[in-house]
Amino acid sequence: MTITQLKYVLAVAEHQNFTKAAQKTFVTQPTLSMQIQKLEDQLEVLIFDRSKKPIELTEIGKKIVNQAKNIVDEANRIQDIVDQQKGFIGGEFRLGIIPTVMPTLLPMFLKAFTNKYPKVHLKIEELNTDDIIQKMADGHLDAAIAATPLKLDFIKERALYYEPFVGYVPETHRLFPKKAIDVKDLNINDILLLEDGHCFRDGVINLCNASKGSYEDSFQLESGSFETLVKLSDEGLGMTLLPYMHTFDLQKEQKKNLHHFNEPTPAREVSIIYPKSELKIQIIDALYQVVSGIVRGAIAFQDVKIISPITK
């Protein structure tokens, strides 16, 4: 049994397909066929049920895959241990960021981080929360920045900051006269929402105490960006809610439409999340320090009520 064989098993298990797995592991398909057969011969057990299309893991194959993940993780950790001992912070680091955080947060910390840790090769991907979880489970992400709490048993969370929700209320809206708005004032049916898949959308739905879909009877406009939502709002199609940091780059004119919430302000918790295995924890620590340090200056502390980013 070799670590390489175990990696091949993991690749085939993930893609349920020898050919695709071969491409991902940068070898040819016969390599996988032969090495996996060899392992199966040694263990005297079938890992894959090749009669099923697409290919499936056998019962015992599932257990082997779990254990193989352990082993590959623990093997990767050796380089980690060496790096840590040397005080070396570098290498490839795959970071996922949710779309509603990406445009505001990334410019704030990216330059500072790459300056401080020039040897880290960041591979940043914009992904929504579900994709982040999936990729992290498959070992394709070292960490991610997402709204929390997610309460997943294989993921650890470390809060970076709490970002208040801010109301964007156009002059024509019934709430415009109110200086500060209250959660009770909200009506899910006149709030413009991001399109499905964004956890911020789910957060707003939770905030309004609505269940997913309860508002769907009435016609709703939805979009993938806050920029569009604000424009639609300006057109009088309803109010919307923005994460605090998204209000920074509104035009002077538009800022007049911002209505803050009374305390405790509803807010989302934005965290750096990473697998419990804690691989590359040094880089995760470094990233945490840089980001939380930078954001500390941007968001004043206030009494905050965390809104869950998940709907059931």
Next chain:
Amino acid sequence: MTITQLKYVLAVAEHQNFTKAAQKTFVTQPTLSMQIQKLEDQLEVLIFDRSKKPIELTEIGKKIVNQAKNIVDEANRIQDIVDQQKGFIGGEFRLGIIPTVMPTLLPMFLKAFTNKYPKVHLKIEELNTDDIIQKMADGHLDAAIAATPLKLDFIKERALYYEPFVGYVPETHRLFPKKAIDVKDLNINDILLLEDGHCFRDGVINLCNASKGSYEDSFQLESGSFETLVKLSDEGLGMTLLPYMHTFDLQKEQKKNLHHFNEPTPAREVSIIYPKSELKIQIIDALYQVVSGIVRGAIAFQDVKIISPITK
């Protein structure tokens, strides 16, 4: 990095010598030199300090060795998982047994066990507790039968039985008239002890509330077997203490010299112990079942006070 390389590192770390490690791993010495160098090159770190004689681990080398142990253990576990799923109980199983348990317990369970699990190839070694601990730490024992509690953080214990101490008191001894003896009656200075290294000796010392060596001022006879102790006792050189099961094969005449303790009877706890990693746990379970089942018939339950097998 390969599992083989990690095994080579572990072997060299253990023997502090490339040549010996090569013999133990059944390869030639240059194989170890080259493979370990290759790993060191890949990790860009020295695992061994070759300037020291004998060779030593570097600081980082120690951490790598720990992690390598994990990985090799976890890799071995794969075969375990397969066996378990198949309900297969077999393969090599290395069992250590302490000398004061070996002659009485082994004949009781060996035949029953090998009959029930013919595919298990038992490799039994008589070892005292210290050697058991050492070998288990080095991964050379799958389990052992020893007096407990040992309170070691890398070892798990499962009690098999509680074996009372029995006094062997010759006619000439001051305690002979007493039918049942009491712990308070004992005097470490007129008890014949096993030689150093036996945990039963330490148990007796603990029982008498003596610190190791406090009795050494007076002349003591010591031996490596209870058989000898009994003979010396018969010669009038003092009383001795025997584990209950050792009294079975005394001669009729000698059995008259046995004096049981008042309850709570001092006793030793005999357990099957095994590394926390729980490799080959199926075989450990099987062994536990067989042994505890057999002993249950041999030792009647009584109120017992466990004597620690360890002296400080």
Next chain:
DNA sequence: TAATTACTATAAATTTTATTTATCATTTAT
């Protein structure tokens, strides 16, 4: 239903890697 597609397995050739044999260089012990 024949042809095509999408797969995985197999065979043979090739490349890479691990291991051994033989030998050297250094250090330790006598």
Next chain:
DNA sequence: ATAAATGATAAATAAAATTTATAGTAATTA
């Protein structure tokens, strides 16, 4: 000072992984 012990190195060999080419086998499509 000499012998013994020990690890490194070089070259040769053995073993293994990988690739290329191709066959086999389902499922899918024309």
